[in-house]
Amino acid sequence: xxxxxxxxxxxxxxxxxxxxxxxxxxxxxxxxxxxxxxxxxxxxxxxxxxxxxxxxxxxxxxxxxxxxxxxxxxxxxxxxxxxxxxxxxxxxxxxxxxxxxxxxxxxxxxxxxxxxxxxxxxxxxxxxxxxxxxxxxxxxxxxxxxxxxxxxxxxxxxxxxxxxxxxxxxxxxxxxxxxxxxxxxxxxxxxxxxxxxxxxxxxxxxxxxxxxxxxxxxxxxxxxxxxxxxxxxxxxxxxxxxxxxxxxxxxxxxxxxxxxxxxxxxxxxxxxxxxxxxxxxxxxxxxxxxxxxxxxxxxxxxxxxxxxxxxxxxxxxxxxxxxxxxxxxxxxxxxxxxxxxxxxxxxxxxxxxxxxxxxxxxxxxxxxxxxxxxxxxxxxxxxxxxx
Numbered sequence: 001x002x003x004x005x006x007x008x009x010x011x012x013x014x015x016x017x018x019x020x021x022x023x024x025x026x027x028x029x030x031x032x033x034x035x036x037x038x039x040x041x042x043x044x045x046x047x048x049x050x051x052x053x054x055x056x057x058x059x060x061x062x063x064x065x066x067x068x069x070x071x072x073x074x075x076x077x078x079x080x081x082x083x084x085x086x087x088x089x090x091x092x093x094x095x096x097x098x099x100x101x102x103x104x105x106x107x108x109x110x111x112x113x114x115x116x117x118x119x120x121x122x123x124x125x126x127x128x129x130x131x132x133x134x135x136x137x138x139x140x141x142x143x144x145x146x147x148x149x150x151x152x153x154x155x156x157x158x159x160x161x162x163x164x165x166x167x168x169x170x171x172x173x174x175x176x177x178x179x180x181x182x183x184x185x186x187x188x189x190x191x192x193x194x195x196x197x198x199x200x201x202x203x204x205x206x207x208x209x210x211x212x213x214x215x216x217x218x219x220x221x222x223x224x225x226x227x228x229x230x231x232x233x234x235x236x237x238x239x240x241x242x243x244x245x246x247x248x249x250x251x252x253x254x255x256x257x258x259x260x261x262x263x264x265x266x267x268x269x270x271x272x273x274x275x276x277x278x279x280x281x282x283x284x285x286x287x288x289x290x291x292x293x294x295x296x297x298x299x300x301x302x303x304x305x306x307x308x309x310x311x312x313x314x315x316x317x318x319x320x321x322x323x324x325x326x327x328x329x330x331x332x333x334x335x336x337x338x339x340x341x342x343x344x345x346x347x348x349x350x351x352x353x354x355x356x357x358x359x360x361x362x363x364x365x366x367x368x369x370x371x372x373x374x375x376x377x378x379x380x381x382x383x384x385x386x387x
Contacts, residue, residue, distance in 0.1 A: 021075040024067050025085055025320045031060050032084040035123055036130045061119060065092065065101040075233050079321040083139045087129050095122045149315045149332055153226060157244075157311045159338050160224050161297045165247025168292045169257045170278035170310055173264045174238040179272045182236025185325045192229065192239055194268045196333065199225055199243070199260075206263075207256050209249070220249050223338060228314025229331040231323035240314050253279045253293045 035057060069089050072081070092098060095118040100107075107115060129135055160166050173195060174182075181187030204219035212219075223244040231237050241260070250256065254277070261275035282290045291305030314332060323331060 021067065021072060022321070024064065025072070025076075025081065027060070028064050028088050029082050029084045029320055031057070031064055032088045032126065032130075035061075035126055058119060061123075062101070064088075065097055068098045069093065076321050077233065078231050078324050080324050082320050083135065083142055085320075087126065087135065091122050091126045091129060094125065095119075097122055146315060146319050149318075150312060153311050153315055153332075153334070154307055156224065156226070156334055156337070157307060160244040161303070162338055163223065163246050163248060164297050166223065166295050166297075167245040167247045167250050167253050167256075168295055168306060168310065169241075169243035169245065169253055169260070170292045171241050171257050171260050171264075172238060172276040172278070173241060173261075174235050174274050174276075175269065176272050176274055177234075179236075179269075181272075185237065185327070185329075188237035189325075189329060191268060191273075192227070192333075195239065195241070195264060196225075196227065198263060198268065199241075200335075202263075203260065206259055207245075207250060207252075220246060222335060224335040225333075226311055226314055226335075227333040229323070229333075230318075242311055242314070247294050247296075251294065254283055 072085075072089075097118055100115045100118060175188075175191075176182075181191060199222060204221050208217075208219045223246055225244065226242040228240040229237065230240065243256075243260075245256070257277045257279040261277050264275055265271060265273045279292055281287065282292055289305045289309065291302055291307075291310045295302045295306060318331070325331070
């Protein structure tokens, strides 16, 4: 995660040390996929071996070899990497390419030829390993799991818009540096359970409007929530929390997010926790595209950002490196499915012309236990907004 911080009165970006390594894994996965799909180069035999292998893919291969498996293990000690990364490391280590890369600048011409030949053999073994039936089934199982989680999250997010307006809250809950439970899953899980208990039981009464509290009305529960759990060497175990509230009943997204953050820091972790209020950052203009806050059912642009950058973020991080707890605990939690609106409730239904319809999403029917496709109106073209 990249955060905006203030240093000596100036705003700056705080990039964790493991961010570059995470980007490196993404590059390895993309390169392995391209190497498997690329057909073997048909080069004239008269050319030197180094000239035959000097392609764009070969240049990318030499770049990703700069990070050794020990360095990856150091930054991802509790993770299961993408199957493509495991295959890449296995084939590269077989040809000792990481050893060649450490002394590549001091190689002679003859040694450069040997290094190029080793890269060619590594690519051949990589393609042969990718054709193995067991490896292909492993890749398919990994991709199906991510695709299944992503599909559930998208349908769950779309089902929240049974309300005409939805208030989206996004916060990150972490532990302070040096706090032992940050790297102990058993303790971190208890803090996550306390956080979920607070969201379900106490938060509705905390954020209840004053007029409804005076009238002694029952607090309105949350429309839904999504909590994604991740692990980093620096931050330890941390939780990405996304809340959905009925926009017709709640409006102060920054205040509600602050109440969650302060409760996490002071009450749940006893001042051993820290947080990041994404709604406050969005209000201060730190994001180019905003998919949180108040979102109307017809706001197709905001809903697209919510789907691609907010809720899907809890699943996309597990695609390249998935944290392992050693137990059967789930790292993705969500609330119950929203109930279908009461058909007996009065009021004139929305009327849209056929020219305004565009198929976008689905809604969940609690009665029939299935999803139905709905159409929402087209949005007029809006100029880009700069924050």
